[in-house]
Amino acid sequence: MSHLQVGFGREDITPDVPVHMGGYGYRYSPSQGVHDKLYTSAVALSDGAHTILLLACDVVSFDLEGDRELKGAVSAATGLPPDAIITNTSHTHAGPMVVRSAYQPFEPAYYGALVFKAASAARQALATCSDAALWVGAAPVDIGANRRKMTPKGQAALEENPGGQTLPEVTVWQFKRVSGGDVVLWSIPIHGVVLHDGNLLISAEWMGAAVRDLEANQPGLHAIFLQGCCGDQNPYRDLNSFDQVQTIGMKAAESVRSALRAAREIDALPLVTRIQQVALPLDQTRLPPEPALIPDGPRPPRPSRETQDLPLRGLRLGDALMVGMAGEPFVEYAYHGRAVSPAASTLILGYTDSTLNYLPTERAYQEGGYEPGAWIWYPDGKPWSPAIEGILKQAITAMINELWDVKQ
Numbered sequence: 001m002s003h004l005q006v007g008f009g010r011e012d013i014t015p016d017v018p019v020h021m022g023g024y025g026y027r028y029s030p031s032q033g034v035h036d037k038l039y040t041s042a043v044a045l046s047d048g049a050h051t052i053l054l055l056a057c058d059v060v061s062f063d064l065e066g067d068r069e070l071k072g073a074v075s076a077a078t079g080l081p082p083d084a085i086i087t088n089t090s091h092t093h094a095g096p097m098v099v100r101s102a103y104q105p106f107e108p109a110y111y112g113a114l115v116f117k118a119a120s121a122a123r124q125a126l127a128t129c130s131d132a133a134l135w136v137g138a139a140p141v142d143i144g145a146n147r148r149k150m151t152p153k154g155q156a157a158l159e160e161n162p163g164g165q166t167l168p169e170v171t172v173w174q175f176k177r178v179s180g181g182d183v184v185l186w187s188i189p190i191h192g193v194v195l196h197d198g199n200l201l202i203s204a205e206w207m208g209a210a211v212r213d214l215e216a217n218q219p220g221l222h223a224i225f226l227q228g229c230c231g232d233q234n235p236y237r238d239l240n241s242f243d244q245v246q247t248i249g250m251k252a253a254e255s256v257r258s259a260l261r262a263a264r265e266i267d268a269l270p271l272v273t274r275i276q277q278v279a280l281p282l283d284q285t286r287l288p289p290e291p292a293l294i295p296d297g298p299r300p301p302r303p304s305r306e307t308q309d310l311p312l313r314g315l316r317l318g319d320a321l322m323v324g325m326a327g328e329p330f331v332e333y334a335y336h337g338r339a340v341s342p343a344a345s346t347l348i349l350g351y352t353d354s355t356l357n358y359l360p361t362e363r364a365y366q367e368g369g370y371e372p373g374a375w376i377w378y379p380d381g382k383p384w385s386p387a388i389e390g391i392l393k394q395a396i397t398a399m400i401n402e403l404w405d406v407k408q
Helices: 064-078 108-127 205-217 242-261 331-340 362-367 371-377 388-404
Strands: 004-012 039-046 051-057 085-089 130-140 144-150 156-161 169-177 183-187 222-225 233-235 264-266 271-281 307-317 320-325 345-349
Touching: 004 108, 004 169, 039 108, 039 222, 051 064, 051 108, 051 222, 064 085, 064 108, 130 242, 130 345, 144 362, 169 242, 169 345, 183 242, 183 345, 205 222, 205 242, 271 388, 307 388, 320 388, 331 345, 331 388, 362 371
Parallel strands: 051 085, 183 222, 320 345
Antiparallel strands: 004 039, 004 130, 039 051, 130 169, 130 264, 144 156, 144 233, 169 183, 271 307, 307 320
């Protein structure tokens, strides 16, 4: 085969009973109802010799253990190796808790159902592959702002900062399929937090509202949101209401339509994926004390107190590149990846193949504030050194170069 084939599958992953919710640490009770549905969407990409599966889920994030379990189940159901599966979470703060040992109780029954549904969506995607052409585009969008504002005391607060760095643009990858309807991957790096911590209704947030609007206005279209580098980016959220969720979602959808109208066709092959483990240095001054050794019996290996590995994922589709990080990266990393990429279209994502921690910049560590110290909320979190910015940027550049060096 000398052309790309693309398949699509989707399953409803809305909880049917009250569940503890992820995204905020101070909710006082489980969910009290459902405002709108959550989904897991699968996109199969194949060149005949290799198949890669993108799996997008309307939840806040996965930890390393959960991501491994999910990929293992999908692998068993499809025959694909786990390394051929790429996960991304929308980062809605109005979905179930699917992370262990965190700030709210883990929901094992719900997570088991999610894994089952994800495997079903994956099988659908593989069964519906059709020849496809790749079109890419971008358009401006204004639905949020930088969320780190310096106070008079010189500390960063979680407040809207209109003058802060942001990326007011939507990127789209449209797969025009011979049969089965077009598939559109789209990304805007903005947190899923229009609704504040008092909300107890399940929702896919503004991202889900945008998907519903896109698919309602173009029957047969399959729209899949991929979350980007939104670690320091919030939507406009002053109204804290579902009306505002809908308004922002509709604005995002209109920008996606503008990007699709301006899209152009590019080469869709070669199809390449790569995985790296980036050793990020730890801040020794903030590491918690080591636990005491068990005097008798086998002793599990101690984790490194020098570095922590961060999964970094790369994907190439011809003249389009995607790099995903297993964390909550600041938007500066998106700017870096786009600047060094030779591709016609570049997606730099967070929340990919798990979420370990925030990925701030060196400047953010100097300013302080929430994100540099938020590692305590993550089961896989450790206090990274401010030096991670330079190391991670080098790794992103190396990943892009490695993908681009592959010949068709």
